[in-house]
Amino acid sequence: MKTIDCRNMACPQPVVMVKRALEENPGEPLNVLLDDGAPRENVGRFAANRGLEVEETVVGGAFSLVISGTQQQAKEGVVSIGGKTVMLVAADRLGDGPEELGRLLMKNFIITLLDVTDVPDLMLFVNTGVLLTTEGSEVIEALEKLGNRGVEIFSCGVCLDFFHRKDKLAAGTVTNMFTIAESMLQARSVIRV
Incomplete structure (x- = not known):
């Protein structure tokens, strides 16, 4: 061995x-x-x-x-080509305007996902985006509801460590850059917000 x-x-x-x-x-x-x-x-x-x-x-x-054992196709977090829609959330705010407005827009965007028909299959949170998945975030309840609808929620472990928030993760699970890269490259589409 x-x-x-x-x-x-x-x-x-x-x-x-x-x-x-x-x-x-x-x-x-x-x-x-x-x-x-x-x-x-x-x-x-x-x-x-x-x-x-x-x-x-x-x-x-x-x-x-x-x-x-013998490797098989990944069960979760890694998708096959032509498969899932991946949403990359790379910040805790939406747009380039004032910070307060950007945070309000991101909050409203995530809450609005609960009311749309086609939700992403996988949401990847990186950089300051991981602040949305940790304690104190105003969108934890919405993310949990999205998870209950089958949306996989993954937060970058390096990012959580950087912001000292790994022990405060409140929605989804921790992942790594390999899974993030592979999921994005094998997705049907990647939407960056």
Whole structure:
């Protein structure tokens, strides 16, 4: 069994290294050493989304994930070409005008999504957009309702860390740049707001 050491690596490098190792040795188990937190969560989710089994143990203060099985099409967060509509929310405000107006417009936009027929399949929140998915945001209830309608809500883990808001995430789940890039590249359409 091959072992790769992904400790002390920033997002999305652990996921990228795991992806490459799995492609180089398809069907063979892979042992991955990771730090706790986002790297462990991201690699575990990446493997699980591909139908792989993940066995986790603690080894000397680090986490060891043994990934095994045969890869399948991703179950969530990664879409097939021609599939989903992805909305990229890259700021906590809409437009280039006054900050207060931009925040009001973004709030109204997200709340209005509850009343439209065609909602996005996936909403990716990056940069200051992640502030909309964390405690204190005025759109948490609307995002939760969108989630109940089947909209997947993902927030960039690096962005949440940057703003010290990862422990305050209130809507959706944490994701990584690999999943964000792959989802956008494989989407039917990407709408940036």
